[in-house]
Amino acid sequence: MTGPITEYGRVLRGRWRWLVWGTLIALGATTLLLLIRPPLYRYEATVFVRTPGDVSRVLDGGDSYARGRAGTYAALARSDDLAARVIADLGLDVTPAELSTRVAAVNPSGTALIGFEFGARSPGEAEQIATVFLAELASTVRTLESVPGSLVPRAELVVVDTPAPAVRVVALGATVPVTLLAATLAGLVLGATAAALRSLFDRSIRDPLDAARISGLPLIGSIRSGPGDALTAEVQAVLHRLLAALPQPGHGVITVIGTGPGPATSDSAVFLASALTAHGDSVLLVDLDFRSADSTRLLSERGVPGISDVTCGDTTASSAAVRTRVGDFMGVGTAPGDLGGPAGSAALRRTVHDLRELYSFVVLACPSVTTAAAIGAESDVAVLAVRENATTEEELRQISPLLPANTVVLFDARIRPDSPRNSEPDRQIEAAE
Template sequence: MTSYLTAVRRHVVLVLVGVLLGTTFGAVASAASVPLYSSTTTLFVSVGSRGEASSLELAQGSTAAQNKVVTFVDVIRTPGVLGPVIDRLDLDTTPTELAGRVSAENTFGTVLIDVSVDDHDAQTAADIADEIGVVLAEVVTETLERPSDGSQSLVLITPVEPAEVAVVPSTPGPLVVVGVAALAGLVLGLLAAVVRSGLDTRLHDDADVARVTDAPLLGAIDFDPAFSAAPLAVATHPQGPAAEAFRTLRTNLWFLESAPAAGCLVVTSSLTGEGKTTTTANLALALAENGSSVVVVDGDLRRPRLAEVLGVEGGAGLTDVLIGRADLDDVLQPRGDRPLSVLASGAIPPNPSELLGSEAMRSLLDQLASRFDHVLIDAPPLLPVTDSVLLSRLARGALLVTASGRVTSSQLESATRSVETAGGTVLGVVLTMTPRTSRSTYDYASDPAGEAPATRARPARLPRRGRLVPARARRRATASGPRRRA
């Protein structure tokens, strides 16, 4: 049941479109249709006797009438009856067409025939029904049941309830037609939503991520169009929900228990355009605002953007250090008044993979890990190139940024497998561009007026791997002074 509700929630537009189309179709059909009126007459069939009849003859006559009624019901819709009706009423139709609007039935065990006629004119429907009774009586008494000696027929057909002129159409009213059509559209919309959800292999929420990888979901960042113009939410809107979402990510990173290999984290993604650079920059700011020393490295030597996002010079940086053209301190740039430093990418080299997997890169990461509490590397996406796979082997682990609704389960699975196959570790997943669905607990802090902000911070799913640091251990660490975090 939950999966169906999720499918409807994700594809609610399909459901609404189905209802809208059904309602529109019903309204058009109702407006285009001409109402039908129905009138019914009831005929009594009897079989008489010559002279005075005994009780036995009366019983036999009743039985004979019941047997004949079945035949007369079929006779009513024949041209022999309907032809004369058309001629007498001067109807512009044919016996075949009129037969489609005439119905006759007999209740079992009785000698009554109910003749019903449908027509767009109520008076015409009643006239046809009554005339059918008259013509049927004539056909039966004068032709079908007329004795061979020419005497009067013993079969009598008598109208016992003349047809009444209908006041209300027999066809459904406009509201009923529109309602039924809207309901049909709703059903079709729900079916379309369920089918599309079953065919959709993209990742949308933490449940989808959990079905693909055992790596914990460390954070969820809602979609915000403002990121394209102002990506540094932690700096520009420090009290906003987006900034709180990155602080949640920071907190969950601290809760992870891990044995650092080179004291750094690789931030990467499966594909381009998933928000890894924005996540790296804001995470660095969130870590630095807590007093920890942070260095962020632009390890994307193919399409570097980190320097542009953080507003620093990107002409010299990582590549210059790796080839020995510059010392680390010469290209390391402080950013703002917090303990945050930026190592830009420098010139784009012809051999990014060789540089990122070199011993010089390993030595550089060791040096940075010894000088800073946190080392973050903005790395290229995993599936197009192998750069991030090489970096993950030199680092403590990788954070895999995954955009909601853009990456498929197979793509995330391939990205995770590539890191693990190379000997790296996926420490967790950061879900970005998630749809805004409800108000956040941070609304109180970020919006005193009570209006919902444009972006919502969502609590992350607690890591399945990794242990929460006990409060006693945290107090001991605080008492002994700041600690270098690898």
């Protein structure tokens, strides 16, 4: 039993925004209903059936008679004739049948009490209806219970509490605060249910072992929290396995590949570059995301010389690289060109080869498998970035056959789709003053 509850709690923590949206939608709908629906106010009163006449001299003091009469008078309160007299007294513009529906009378079992509720469109009207209605009902009871020759009736009605001010009610007699509270609870339940159903049909990867199993590739570790420049035990374990996968210890070109659109590639590339820099190595992080500027997460400002300019021979690597907190950084540049053709691929491989001679490690953020293939043998190891709750099983199955043979898996669980977007990579890739 603990397992399913733990899993359900994990789903709710990961998709907490669903609960927030469910609550906001429920409260919004309820508030809209309160605004467009004509208000209805409720006025409450309690009366006691008293037996002051000869009935009071019986063995039980008239208690049985009063309890028996209480149910009868509660039913009499719904009489259209009684409602018609109240309408005539107050000059109301309603029918007797409509006014009767606004009056509720309940006799608690085994008591001589009757609880009344009166509904109206304003607090003042509710109080007026209650006052006149109880007076007319008391008059009717005195008439029915009068005995010829007796000065007092057998039974009469007495108001036994001080009625509270009229309160606004919404549905099923609930007040506004109770209605809003119920809407909040209903929104939480609906949000939690929607989150659970979404998780049930969600085929995204949640476990690093599943990522390794589906892709058929070795797993070098998981990123659970924090940037790579904090050399925690987790980061050191990832670095140890990554360096072990390189053919030459202490040097290499690492190509980070994503399974699809999104920040997984750049986030993982920044993580590895910052971890290698904190390890004490000279590192160059290169942005190879040649899509639109809106697609990239790295600081690859258009109009600034970068890898494409170095590849075309328009500038040098030392001029295009910018010093940052994760090592040196080289953006896309101003002239991406056609890297898919033979000439472009060869030029890119030559550039990467030259960068290898300048740095201990070159980390390439390469979302496109085509671009990764253009680098070819110049890449010592490829890292497949898998995002928890974002990368799907289908995406992983489709891209796995296209990856180089020297590919390993890095599982990133730092950012969830339902959590605020992490801007840490953007802040990390800032030029040092």
